[in-house]
Amino acid sequence: MFRNRQFIGELISEFVAVFIIIVIGDSVAAMYTLYDPSPYKTAYWGVCIVWGLGVTIAIYVTGAVSGTHANPAVTLALALYRGFPWRKVLPYSAVQVLGGMAGAAIVYVLYAPVIDHFNQLHHLDRLHDGGAAGVFFTHPGDFVTPLHALVDEAILTAILLFGIFAVTCEYNIQAPQANSGALIIGLLVAALGGSAGYLEAWALNPARDLGPRLFCFLAGWGPSALPSPGVFWWVPIMGPLLGGVVGAGAYQMLIRPYMPRRQPPVLVETLPASDAAIRRSS
Known part of the structure; x- marks a missing residue:
């Protein structure tokens, strides 16, 4: 009974974590996209910091319950390399996507009239033009093909998982302690966005993209969301999953094999008799 209750708590935690990330992240995307002049057009780093803070806040809120994977790529990598139970991988991933859908719904409630005004002003249609879709999910940037975006997402997510595994490695004496690790991971997300976000909006997370995309499919964007122009929808799923496996495996x-292992304290009783005598006499 306790195990079932704990597992339910973990699933709720993962749902809430992605919900927090999307509410904060997609809201700053709305601020960036929908307003003219945008408060972030000449301060893009602010967008990256807000996304990173969303991740940090999610970890502080839910980390003690589920560890805050908040990303199917993280869940898969932990199952492959750090003993996370395989039976939990699909349930974790499913609730992460649902959290993304719920987060997108809240952002839509907040910004619906602004979205409609933006589309009217720019003569855009949700269904055919994907008007304001960039508020919710990712798409290739200028000169980036879906295939190139797949490579980009794999590389960026590999860097993310490499960093996460480093920060959370129990043998890494240079890693921040538990209370500050969340901030470092958030800054890592921000750094990746600040250095490569314009390529395809740095999804790095299948749930971050698929959850809002599914919501938008139901909320009037239709084929602009799924399958999306160029059938792009699968790229922010497969790229991060592949990259996460590679990046975590690289770490x-x-x-990890060269990290100093912490040794248990040496007890006097386990020393040779001569050494024990020396210890007692000193």
Whole structure:
């Protein structure tokens, strides 16, 4: 009974984590996209920081319950390399996507009239033009094809998981302690956005993209959301999943084996008799 209750708590925690990230992140995307002049057009770093803070807040809120994967790529990597139970992978991933849908719904409630005004002003249609879709989910930037975006997302997510595995490695004596690790992970997300976000809006997370995309499909964007122009919808799913496996595996193979292992304290009773006598006499 306790195990079932704990597992339900973990699923709720993962739902809430992604919900928080999307409410904060998609709201700043709305501020960036829908307003003219935008408060962020000449301060894009602010968008990245807000996304990163969304991740940080989600970890502080839910980390003690589920560890705050908040990302199917993280869940998969933890199952592959750090003993996370495989039976939990699909349930975690499902509620992460649902959290993304719920977060997008709240952003829509907040910004619906602004979205409608933006589309009217720019003569855009949700269904055919995907008007204001960038508020909710990702798409290729200028000169970026879906295939190139797949490579981009794999590389960026590999860097993300490499960093997360480093920050959370129990042998890494240079990693921040538990109370500050969330901030470092949030800054890592912000750094990736600040250095590569214009490529395809740095999804890095299948739930971050698929959840809002599913909501938009139901909320009037239709084929602009799924399958989306260029059938792009699968790229922010497969790219992060592949990249997460590679990045986490790289840390496990290249760095972790050389970390200093913490040794248990040496007891006098376990020393040779001569050494024990020396200890007692000193």
